[in-house]
């Protein structure tokens with residue numbers, strides 16, 4: 001077997017991808033499956049979950065669809081238990097599910113604030129805690145959190161999203177420090193502007209041209225262009241990489 005195949009091989013590993021039924025999560029689920037992992041797709045729309053699991057099975061991977069709203073705290077542990085009963089102990093957790101509400105600070109209401117923080121931040125902590133409790137006794141694990149350009153920059157129109165994603169980076173670093181003795185690596189991927197449902201509304205605004213001009217690559221990225229970063233961070237190639245933020249943004253954050 002050649003060196004790169006060994007380094008990035010995920011055969012025998014079990015991965016959980018929240019929000020794995022479309023967009024970046026779907027591309028990551030496919031990337032992990034192509035690298036040999038068994039993959040659980042956790043999201044609210046079970047029809048979409050099953051559809052992607054069908055694709056993963058076609059690729060030769062074991063896959064399970066789990067209907068889950070990550071805001072339902074009491075359902076998180078049972079969801080991971082279901083994955084572990086079906087595929088085996090979790091080795092890789094990708095905290096990818098997220099939402100954004102366009103609501104400027106003076107217009108924002110408490111309900112939308114809570115929804116964003118619960119989905120984008122609280123679930124990341126709670127799922128990481130549940131997964132790490134399973135990983136720690138086995139002395140191995142990978143947690144990968146999806147950050148954002150708005151982990152770095154402020155965003156006048158989406159303050160709750162920006163706050164949640166800034167916190168995700170600090171949570172990543174904090175859990176990485178805490179879990180390092182258990183040989184669990186915790187890292188974040190920071191995608192730039194990627195072509196998904198989340199960013200579709202931007203395409204019809206003046207912001208779109210601004211983004212293209214500012215991005216050295218001169219375009220939005222495709223979801224599959226984020227998948228390689230997840231495969232790398234999930235693999236033995238990244239065993240000495242922890243508390244890091246891997247930027248995949250076509251150069252956007254360089255200026």
Ligand SMILES: NC(=O)c1ccc[n+]([C@@H]2O[C@H](COP(=O)([O-])OP(=O)(O)OC[C@H]3O[C@@H](n4cnc5c(N)ncnc54)[C@H](OP(=O)(O)O)[C@@H]3O)[C@@H](O)[C@H]2O)c1
Nearest residue numbers: 019023024043044045069070097098146193194196197198
């Ligand atoms: N697209 C970008 O340009 C970009 C840039 C930077 C960072 N990101 C980050 O990358 C990640 C994926 O973004 P995306 O653009 O692929 O988003 P997307 O296309 O809107 O997909 C979001 C995914 O999250 C799931 N989801 C949303 N709320 C959920 C909940 N309460 N419980 C469970 N699953 C839930 C959705 O499935 P259901 O609706 O079926 O639940 C869907 O699979 C997010 O963390 C986002 O912040 C994206």
